[in-house]
Amino acid sequence: MLLRHEVYLERTKNDRSIKEGLAAHVPLNTPMEFELSSTETVTITLIDSNHCPCAVMFLIEGPRGAVLHTGDMRVKP
Structure with missing residues (x-):
């Protein structure tokens, strides 16, 4: 990851284009159901x-409970 570190201005342009593309495909704050098996589904929001741009948390809810995954990492000079 450190070997692919990008200059800050280039990173900002890249983040902006990713966020615009992500918003077109995966809406934020909208619960979506996913089937894990024929007997179990989870809802992911x-x-x-x-x-930081494009950073999201995943709220995963199902019959076994709920998990809020916050793990993301960004490296800057």
């Missing part, structure tokens, strides 16, 4: 983490 993408939530903006509000700390």
Whole structure:
């Protein structure tokens, strides 16, 4: 990951284009159901983490409970 570190201005342009593309395909704050098996489904909601462009949290809810996955990482000089 560190070997592919990008210059900040280039990273900002890239983040902006990714966020625009992501918004067109996966809506934020919209619960979506996913079938894990014929007997179990989970609901996944993408939530903006509000700390760097394109960073989202995944709220995963199902019959076994709920998990909020917040793991993301960004490297800057």
